[in-house]
Amino acid sequence: MIGTAFRTEDVPVGDRFEYWRQLMSRTIAPSDMSSDYAADFWAEQRLIELGPVRVWPTALRPTRFRRNARMVRQSDPEEYHLTLVLGGGLGLDHVGRSDTYGPHDLWLTDTSRPYDVQSCDVRPSAAGDLPYITGVGVDFPKTLLPLSPDRVRELLGKRLSGREGTGALLTGFLTGLDRQSGFLQPSDAPRLGMVLVDLLAAWLAQALEAEAALSPETHRRVTVTRIRAFIRQNLHDPELRPPVIAVAHHISLSYLHRLFQEDGSGETVAAWIRGQRLAGARRDLANPAMHTTPVHTVAARWGIRSASDFTRAFRTAYGISPTEYRFQARSEGE
The missing domain is CATH 2.60.120.10 (Jelly Rolls)
Incomplete structure:
Protein backbone atom coordinates (compact mmCIF):
# COMPACT_ATOMS: atom_id res chain seq x y z
CA MET A 1 0.00 0.00 0.00
CA ASN A 234 -10.03 -3.83 -24.39
CA LEU A 235 -9.30 -6.90 -22.26
CA HIS A 236 -12.84 -8.18 -22.89
CA ASP A 237 -12.05 -8.58 -26.61
CA PRO A 238 -10.73 -12.11 -27.30
CA GLU A 239 -9.15 -10.78 -30.51
CA LEU A 240 -6.87 -8.43 -28.56
CA ARG A 241 -3.42 -9.58 -29.63
CA PRO A 242 -0.06 -7.85 -30.24
CA PRO A 243 -0.65 -7.29 -34.00
CA VAL A 244 -3.98 -5.58 -33.25
CA ILE A 245 -2.36 -3.37 -30.63
CA ALA A 246 0.49 -2.41 -32.97
CA VAL A 247 -1.93 -1.39 -35.73
CA ALA A 248 -4.08 0.62 -33.29
CA HIS A 249 -1.02 2.66 -32.27
CA HIS A 250 0.49 3.00 -35.75
CA ILE A 251 3.71 1.20 -34.81
CA SER A 252 5.35 -1.96 -36.08
CA LEU A 253 4.92 -5.25 -34.23
CA SER A 254 8.67 -5.48 -33.64
CA TYR A 255 8.70 -1.99 -32.09
CA LEU A 256 5.79 -2.94 -29.81
CA HIS A 257 7.73 -5.94 -28.54
CA ARG A 258 10.85 -3.83 -28.10
CA LEU A 259 8.92 -1.25 -26.03
CA PHE A 260 7.87 -3.95 -23.57
CA GLN A 261 11.35 -5.49 -23.50
CA GLU A 262 12.85 -2.11 -22.60
CA ASP A 263 10.16 -1.25 -20.03
CA GLY A 264 11.84 -3.25 -17.27
CA SER A 265 8.86 -5.43 -16.36
CA GLY A 266 10.39 -8.50 -17.95
CA GLU A 267 7.04 -9.50 -19.51
CA THR A 268 6.13 -9.93 -23.15
CA VAL A 269 3.06 -8.18 -24.52
CA ALA A 270 1.08 -11.43 -24.57
CA ALA A 271 2.11 -12.29 -21.02
CA TRP A 272 1.08 -8.87 -19.76
CA ILE A 273 -2.34 -9.20 -21.43
CA ARG A 274 -2.79 -12.66 -19.91
CA GLY A 275 -1.80 -11.41 -16.46
CA GLN A 276 -4.26 -8.51 -16.63
CA ARG A 277 -7.07 -10.83 -17.71
CA LEU A 278 -6.37 -13.32 -14.94
CA ALA A 279 -6.17 -10.57 -12.32
CA GLY A 280 -9.54 -9.19 -13.47
CA ALA A 281 -11.13 -12.63 -13.43
CA ARG A 282 -9.75 -13.29 -9.93
CA ARG A 283 -11.38 -10.06 -8.66
CA ASP A 284 -14.70 -11.17 -10.16
CA LEU A 285 -14.44 -14.62 -8.61
CA ALA A 286 -13.92 -13.03 -5.18
CA ASN A 287 -16.83 -10.60 -5.67
CA PRO A 288 -19.84 -11.77 -3.60
CA ALA A 289 -22.19 -10.07 -6.09
CA MET A 290 -20.96 -12.45 -8.81
CA HIS A 291 -20.91 -15.72 -6.86
CA THR A 292 -23.65 -17.25 -9.07
CA THR A 293 -21.96 -16.27 -12.34
CA PRO A 294 -20.51 -19.41 -13.96
CA VAL A 295 -16.72 -19.60 -14.05
CA HIS A 296 -16.68 -19.87 -17.84
CA THR A 297 -18.77 -16.68 -18.05
CA VAL A 298 -16.28 -14.86 -15.84
CA ALA A 299 -13.49 -16.02 -18.14
CA ALA A 300 -15.38 -14.85 -21.22
CA ARG A 301 -15.93 -11.43 -19.60
CA TRP A 302 -12.15 -11.05 -19.66
CA GLY A 303 -11.63 -12.22 -23.23
CA ILE A 304 -10.78 -15.87 -22.48
CA ARG A 305 -13.00 -18.09 -24.62
CA SER A 306 -11.82 -21.53 -23.53
CA ALA A 307 -12.82 -22.62 -20.02
CA SER A 308 -10.06 -25.24 -19.96
CA ASP A 309 -7.42 -22.70 -21.01
CA PHE A 310 -8.66 -20.37 -18.28
CA THR A 311 -8.51 -23.05 -15.59
CA ARG A 312 -5.02 -24.10 -16.63
CA ALA A 313 -3.68 -20.52 -16.77
CA PHE A 314 -5.35 -19.59 -13.48
CA ARG A 315 -3.85 -22.59 -11.69
CA THR A 316 -0.42 -21.82 -13.12
CA ALA A 317 -0.64 -18.22 -11.95
CA TYR A 318 -2.21 -18.73 -8.53
CA GLY A 319 -1.63 -22.37 -7.63
CA ILE A 320 -5.35 -23.11 -7.33
CA SER A 321 -8.27 -23.63 -9.72
CA PRO A 322 -10.82 -20.84 -10.31
CA THR A 323 -13.56 -22.85 -8.58
CA GLU A 324 -11.37 -23.55 -5.56
CA TYR A 325 -10.35 -19.90 -5.37
CA ARG A 326 -13.98 -18.73 -5.43
CA PHE A 327 -14.88 -21.17 -2.63
CA GLN A 328 -11.86 -20.07 -0.60
CA ALA A 329 -12.70 -16.37 -1.07
CA ARG A 330 -16.33 -16.94 0.00
CA SER A 331 -15.24 -18.90 3.07
CA GLU A 332 -12.85 -16.16 4.15
CA GLY A 333 -15.54 -13.53 3.66
CA GLU A 334 -18.08 -15.26 5.92
Whole structure:
Protein backbone atom coordinates (compact mmCIF):
# COMPACT_ATOMS: atom_id res chain seq x y z
CA MET A 1 0.00 0.00 0.00
CA ILE A 2 1.20 3.50 -0.75
CA GLY A 3 -0.20 6.71 0.66
CA THR A 4 -1.70 7.82 3.94
CA ALA A 5 -5.42 8.47 4.40
CA PHE A 6 -7.09 11.23 6.39
CA ARG A 7 -10.73 11.65 7.35
CA THR A 8 -12.11 14.55 9.39
CA GLU A 9 -14.52 12.08 10.98
CA ASP A 10 -11.56 10.82 13.00
CA VAL A 11 -11.13 14.29 14.58
CA PRO A 12 -13.46 16.00 17.10
CA VAL A 13 -15.99 18.24 15.35
CA GLY A 14 -14.65 21.49 16.80
CA ASP A 15 -11.09 20.73 15.66
CA ARG A 16 -11.80 19.44 12.16
CA PHE A 17 -11.30 22.51 10.02
CA GLU A 18 -8.17 23.67 11.83
CA TYR A 19 -6.70 20.18 11.62
CA TRP A 20 -7.50 20.14 7.91
CA ARG A 21 -5.85 23.52 7.40
CA GLN A 22 -2.67 22.32 9.09
CA LEU A 23 -2.65 19.14 7.03
CA MET A 24 -3.05 21.06 3.78
CA SER A 25 -0.34 23.57 4.71
CA ARG A 26 2.07 20.63 4.92
CA THR A 27 0.82 19.18 1.62
CA ILE A 28 0.68 22.23 -0.65
CA ALA A 29 2.22 25.71 -0.84
CA PRO A 30 0.97 27.83 2.12
CA SER A 31 -2.37 29.52 1.46
CA ASP A 32 -5.20 31.07 3.42
CA MET A 33 -8.09 28.60 3.68
CA SER A 34 -11.64 29.43 4.65
CA SER A 35 -15.00 27.68 4.43
CA ASP A 36 -18.63 28.45 5.17
CA TYR A 37 -18.74 24.92 6.58
CA ALA A 38 -15.84 25.33 9.03
CA ALA A 39 -18.07 24.74 12.08
CA ASP A 40 -18.88 21.21 10.93
CA PHE A 41 -16.25 20.55 8.31
CA TRP A 42 -15.90 17.32 6.36
CA ALA A 43 -13.05 16.12 4.16
CA GLU A 44 -11.34 12.92 3.07
CA GLN A 45 -7.90 12.79 1.51
CA ARG A 46 -5.22 10.31 0.53
CA LEU A 47 -1.68 11.63 0.22
CA ILE A 48 0.36 9.55 -2.23
CA GLU A 49 4.05 10.43 -2.39
CA LEU A 50 5.77 9.30 -5.58
CA GLY A 51 9.31 10.49 -4.99
CA PRO A 52 9.27 14.28 -5.46
CA VAL A 53 5.69 14.18 -6.80
CA ARG A 54 2.73 14.39 -4.43
CA VAL A 55 -0.74 13.24 -5.49
CA TRP A 56 -3.73 13.84 -3.26
CA PRO A 57 -7.19 12.62 -4.23
CA THR A 58 -9.67 14.47 -2.04
CA ALA A 59 -13.33 15.13 -1.31
CA LEU A 60 -14.28 18.12 0.84
CA ARG A 61 -16.88 20.68 1.68
CA PRO A 62 -16.59 23.88 -0.39
CA THR A 63 -13.41 25.69 0.66
CA ARG A 64 -11.57 28.78 -0.54
CA PHE A 65 -7.77 28.74 -1.07
CA ARG A 66 -6.05 32.11 -1.41
CA ARG A 67 -2.30 32.48 -1.89
CA ASN A 68 -1.29 36.14 -1.97
CA ALA A 69 1.96 37.91 -2.86
CA ARG A 70 3.06 38.05 0.78
CA MET A 71 2.75 34.27 1.10
CA VAL A 72 4.73 33.82 -2.12
CA ARG A 73 7.55 36.00 -0.72
CA GLN A 74 7.56 34.14 2.58
CA SER A 75 7.57 30.62 1.16
CA ASP A 76 7.84 29.36 -2.40
CA PRO A 77 8.56 25.66 -3.01
CA GLU A 78 9.06 26.43 -6.74
CA GLU A 79 6.42 23.95 -7.82
CA TYR A 80 3.61 23.59 -10.28
CA HIS A 81 0.22 22.46 -9.04
CA LEU A 82 -2.21 20.51 -11.19
CA THR A 83 -5.90 20.25 -10.31
CA LEU A 84 -8.24 17.66 -11.81
CA VAL A 85 -11.89 18.37 -10.98
CA LEU A 86 -14.04 15.24 -10.70
CA GLY A 87 -17.20 16.52 -9.04
CA GLY A 88 -18.66 19.95 -8.30
CA GLY A 89 -17.38 23.24 -9.66
CA LEU A 90 -14.40 25.47 -8.91
CA GLY A 91 -13.38 28.96 -9.93
CA LEU A 92 -9.75 30.06 -10.34
CA ASP A 93 -8.15 33.50 -10.55
CA HIS A 94 -4.46 33.21 -11.51
CA VAL A 95 -1.93 35.22 -13.59
CA GLY A 96 -4.65 37.59 -14.75
CA ARG A 97 -6.97 34.79 -15.92
CA SER A 98 -10.31 33.89 -14.34
CA ASP A 99 -12.34 30.85 -15.29
CA THR A 100 -14.61 28.15 -13.92
CA TYR A 101 -13.99 24.42 -14.02
CA GLY A 102 -16.26 21.39 -13.88
CA PRO A 103 -15.88 17.61 -13.95
CA HIS A 104 -12.90 16.37 -16.03
CA ASP A 105 -11.43 19.85 -16.38
CA LEU A 106 -7.77 20.42 -15.54
CA TRP A 107 -5.72 23.48 -14.70
CA LEU A 108 -2.14 24.32 -13.83
CA THR A 109 -0.93 26.92 -11.31
CA ASP A 110 2.50 28.22 -10.31
CA THR A 111 3.38 28.54 -6.61
CA SER A 112 5.50 31.59 -7.45
CA ARG A 113 2.37 33.53 -8.40
CA PRO A 114 -0.75 34.36 -6.34
CA TYR A 115 -3.98 32.48 -6.90
CA ASP A 116 -7.53 32.36 -5.59
CA VAL A 117 -9.53 29.12 -5.78
CA GLN A 118 -13.12 28.92 -4.60
CA SER A 119 -16.14 26.71 -5.04
CA CYS A 120 -18.83 27.74 -7.51
CA ASP A 121 -22.11 26.34 -8.74
CA VAL A 122 -22.16 23.73 -5.96
CA ARG A 123 -25.65 22.76 -4.83
CA PRO A 124 -26.97 20.28 -2.26
CA SER A 125 -28.13 16.96 -3.66
CA ALA A 126 -31.80 16.10 -4.07
CA ALA A 127 -31.58 14.19 -0.79
CA GLY A 128 -30.63 17.39 1.01
CA ASP A 129 -27.01 16.42 1.66
CA LEU A 130 -24.46 19.18 2.08
CA PRO A 131 -22.47 19.99 -1.09
CA TYR A 132 -18.93 18.81 -1.61
CA ILE A 133 -16.13 18.93 -4.18
CA THR A 134 -14.11 15.95 -5.43
CA GLY A 135 -10.87 16.00 -7.35
CA VAL A 136 -7.18 15.19 -7.47
CA GLY A 137 -4.30 17.56 -6.76
CA VAL A 138 -0.74 17.03 -7.99
CA ASP A 139 2.30 19.02 -6.83
CA PHE A 140 5.71 18.64 -8.46
CA PRO A 141 8.96 20.63 -8.78
CA LYS A 142 9.20 22.87 -11.83
CA THR A 143 12.62 21.46 -12.60
CA LEU A 144 11.09 18.08 -13.49
CA LEU A 145 9.41 19.44 -16.62
CA PRO A 146 11.50 19.44 -19.84
CA LEU A 147 9.69 22.65 -20.90
CA SER A 148 10.81 26.20 -20.34
CA PRO A 149 8.92 28.26 -17.70
CA ASP A 150 8.09 30.80 -20.41
CA ARG A 151 6.26 28.17 -22.44
CA VAL A 152 4.50 26.67 -19.41
CA ARG A 153 3.35 30.17 -18.41
CA GLU A 154 1.14 30.21 -21.53
CA LEU A 155 -1.00 27.48 -19.97
CA LEU A 156 -1.25 28.73 -16.39
CA GLY A 157 -4.87 29.17 -15.31
CA LYS A 158 -6.30 27.89 -18.58
CA ARG A 159 -9.14 25.39 -18.58
CA LEU A 160 -7.80 22.23 -20.20
CA SER A 161 -9.73 19.08 -20.99
CA GLY A 162 -9.20 15.70 -19.41
CA ARG A 163 -11.66 14.02 -21.75
CA GLU A 164 -9.56 13.23 -24.80
CA GLY A 165 -6.03 12.52 -25.96
CA THR A 166 -3.21 12.68 -23.45
CA GLY A 167 -5.48 14.60 -21.07
CA ALA A 168 -7.77 11.56 -20.85
CA LEU A 169 -4.74 9.32 -20.33
CA LEU A 170 -3.55 11.59 -17.51
CA THR A 171 -7.02 11.62 -15.93
CA GLY A 172 -7.23 7.84 -16.11
CA PHE A 173 -3.80 7.46 -14.53
CA LEU A 174 -4.66 9.76 -11.60
CA THR A 175 -8.03 8.18 -10.85
CA GLY A 176 -6.58 4.69 -11.27
CA LEU A 177 -3.75 5.53 -8.91
CA ASP A 178 -6.29 6.34 -6.20
CA ARG A 179 -8.25 3.13 -6.78
CA GLN A 180 -5.16 0.92 -6.79
CA SER A 181 -3.22 2.61 -3.97
CA GLY A 182 -4.17 -0.16 -1.55
CA PHE A 183 -2.52 -2.76 -3.77
CA LEU A 184 0.66 -0.85 -4.60
CA GLN A 185 3.90 -1.13 -2.67
CA PRO A 186 6.30 1.66 -1.60
CA SER A 187 8.84 0.24 -4.05
CA ASP A 188 6.41 1.12 -6.87
CA ALA A 189 6.39 4.84 -5.96
CA PRO A 190 9.52 6.09 -7.80
CA ARG A 191 8.57 4.36 -11.05
CA LEU A 192 4.99 5.64 -10.88
CA GLY A 193 6.26 9.15 -10.17
CA MET A 194 8.40 8.98 -13.32
CA VAL A 195 5.44 7.78 -15.39
CA LEU A 196 3.29 10.61 -14.03
CA VAL A 197 5.90 13.26 -14.82
CA ASP A 198 6.21 11.87 -18.35
CA LEU A 199 2.44 12.06 -18.80
CA LEU A 200 2.37 15.61 -17.48
CA ALA A 201 5.19 16.63 -19.82
CA ALA A 202 3.54 14.98 -22.83
CA TRP A 203 0.16 16.53 -22.01
CA LEU A 204 1.59 20.03 -21.63
CA ALA A 205 3.81 19.68 -24.70
CA GLN A 206 0.79 18.58 -26.73
CA ALA A 207 -1.20 21.59 -25.53
CA LEU A 208 1.71 23.85 -26.49
CA GLU A 209 2.45 22.00 -29.74
CA ALA A 210 5.98 21.53 -28.42
CA GLU A 211 6.37 17.75 -28.57
CA ALA A 212 9.85 18.21 -30.05
CA ALA A 213 11.03 19.41 -26.63
CA LEU A 214 10.43 15.97 -25.12
CA SER A 215 13.25 13.44 -24.89
CA PRO A 216 13.04 10.13 -26.77
CA GLU A 217 12.84 8.35 -23.40
CA THR A 218 9.81 10.42 -22.37
CA HIS A 219 8.14 9.66 -25.70
CA ARG A 220 8.83 5.96 -25.19
CA ARG A 221 7.44 5.83 -21.65
CA VAL A 222 4.32 7.77 -22.62
CA THR A 223 3.76 5.41 -25.56
CA VAL A 224 4.02 2.39 -23.24
CA THR A 225 1.58 4.00 -20.81
CA ARG A 226 -0.85 4.73 -23.63
CA ILE A 227 -0.59 1.14 -24.89
CA ARG A 228 -1.17 -0.33 -21.44
CA ALA A 229 -4.26 1.86 -21.01
CA PHE A 230 -5.55 0.68 -24.41
CA ILE A 231 -5.02 -2.94 -23.39
CA ARG A 232 -6.88 -2.49 -20.09
CA GLN A 233 -9.83 -0.93 -21.92
CA ASN A 234 -10.03 -3.83 -24.39
CA LEU A 235 -9.30 -6.90 -22.26
CA HIS A 236 -12.84 -8.18 -22.89
CA ASP A 237 -12.05 -8.58 -26.61
CA PRO A 238 -10.73 -12.11 -27.30
CA GLU A 239 -9.15 -10.78 -30.51
CA LEU A 240 -6.87 -8.43 -28.56
CA ARG A 241 -3.42 -9.58 -29.63
CA PRO A 242 -0.06 -7.85 -30.24
CA PRO A 243 -0.65 -7.29 -34.00
CA VAL A 244 -3.98 -5.58 -33.25
CA ILE A 245 -2.36 -3.37 -30.63
CA ALA A 246 0.49 -2.41 -32.97
CA VAL A 247 -1.93 -1.39 -35.73
CA ALA A 248 -4.08 0.62 -33.29
CA HIS A 249 -1.02 2.66 -32.27
CA HIS A 250 0.49 3.00 -35.75
CA ILE A 251 3.71 1.20 -34.81
CA SER A 252 5.35 -1.96 -36.08
CA LEU A 253 4.92 -5.25 -34.23
CA SER A 254 8.67 -5.48 -33.64
CA TYR A 255 8.70 -1.99 -32.09
CA LEU A 256 5.79 -2.94 -29.81
CA HIS A 257 7.73 -5.94 -28.54
CA ARG A 258 10.85 -3.83 -28.10
CA LEU A 259 8.92 -1.25 -26.03
CA PHE A 260 7.87 -3.95 -23.57
CA GLN A 261 11.35 -5.49 -23.50
CA GLU A 262 12.85 -2.11 -22.60
CA ASP A 263 10.16 -1.25 -20.03
CA GLY A 264 11.84 -3.25 -17.27
CA SER A 265 8.86 -5.43 -16.36
CA GLY A 266 10.39 -8.50 -17.95
CA GLU A 267 7.04 -9.50 -19.51
CA THR A 268 6.13 -9.93 -23.15
CA VAL A 269 3.06 -8.18 -24.52
CA ALA A 270 1.08 -11.43 -24.57
CA ALA A 271 2.11 -12.29 -21.02
CA TRP A 272 1.08 -8.87 -19.76
CA ILE A 273 -2.34 -9.20 -21.43
CA ARG A 274 -2.79 -12.66 -19.91
CA GLY A 275 -1.80 -11.41 -16.46
CA GLN A 276 -4.26 -8.51 -16.63
CA ARG A 277 -7.07 -10.83 -17.71
CA LEU A 278 -6.37 -13.32 -14.94
CA ALA A 279 -6.17 -10.57 -12.32
CA GLY A 280 -9.54 -9.19 -13.47
CA ALA A 281 -11.13 -12.63 -13.43
CA ARG A 282 -9.75 -13.29 -9.93
CA ARG A 283 -11.38 -10.06 -8.66
CA ASP A 284 -14.70 -11.17 -10.16
CA LEU A 285 -14.44 -14.62 -8.61
CA ALA A 286 -13.92 -13.03 -5.18
CA ASN A 287 -16.83 -10.60 -5.67
CA PRO A 288 -19.84 -11.77 -3.60
CA ALA A 289 -22.19 -10.07 -6.09
CA MET A 290 -20.96 -12.45 -8.81
CA HIS A 291 -20.91 -15.72 -6.86
CA THR A 292 -23.65 -17.25 -9.07
CA THR A 293 -21.96 -16.27 -12.34
CA PRO A 294 -20.51 -19.41 -13.96
CA VAL A 295 -16.72 -19.60 -14.05
CA HIS A 296 -16.68 -19.87 -17.84
CA THR A 297 -18.77 -16.68 -18.05
CA VAL A 298 -16.28 -14.86 -15.84
CA ALA A 299 -13.49 -16.02 -18.14
CA ALA A 300 -15.38 -14.85 -21.22
CA ARG A 301 -15.93 -11.43 -19.60
CA TRP A 302 -12.15 -11.05 -19.66
CA GLY A 303 -11.63 -12.22 -23.23
CA ILE A 304 -10.78 -15.87 -22.48
CA ARG A 305 -13.00 -18.09 -24.62
CA SER A 306 -11.82 -21.53 -23.53
CA ALA A 307 -12.82 -22.62 -20.02
CA SER A 308 -10.06 -25.24 -19.96
CA ASP A 309 -7.42 -22.70 -21.01
CA PHE A 310 -8.66 -20.37 -18.28
CA THR A 311 -8.51 -23.05 -15.59
CA ARG A 312 -5.02 -24.10 -16.63
CA ALA A 313 -3.68 -20.52 -16.77
CA PHE A 314 -5.35 -19.59 -13.48
CA ARG A 315 -3.85 -22.59 -11.69
CA THR A 316 -0.42 -21.82 -13.12
CA ALA A 317 -0.64 -18.22 -11.95
CA TYR A 318 -2.21 -18.73 -8.53
CA GLY A 319 -1.63 -22.37 -7.63
CA ILE A 320 -5.35 -23.11 -7.33
CA SER A 321 -8.27 -23.63 -9.72
CA PRO A 322 -10.82 -20.84 -10.31
CA THR A 323 -13.56 -22.85 -8.58
CA GLU A 324 -11.37 -23.55 -5.56
CA TYR A 325 -10.35 -19.90 -5.37
CA ARG A 326 -13.98 -18.73 -5.43
CA PHE A 327 -14.88 -21.17 -2.63
CA GLN A 328 -11.86 -20.07 -0.60
CA ALA A 329 -12.70 -16.37 -1.07
CA ARG A 330 -16.33 -16.94 0.00
CA SER A 331 -15.24 -18.90 3.07
CA GLU A 332 -12.85 -16.16 4.15
CA GLY A 333 -15.54 -13.53 3.66
CA GLU A 334 -18.08 -15.26 5.92
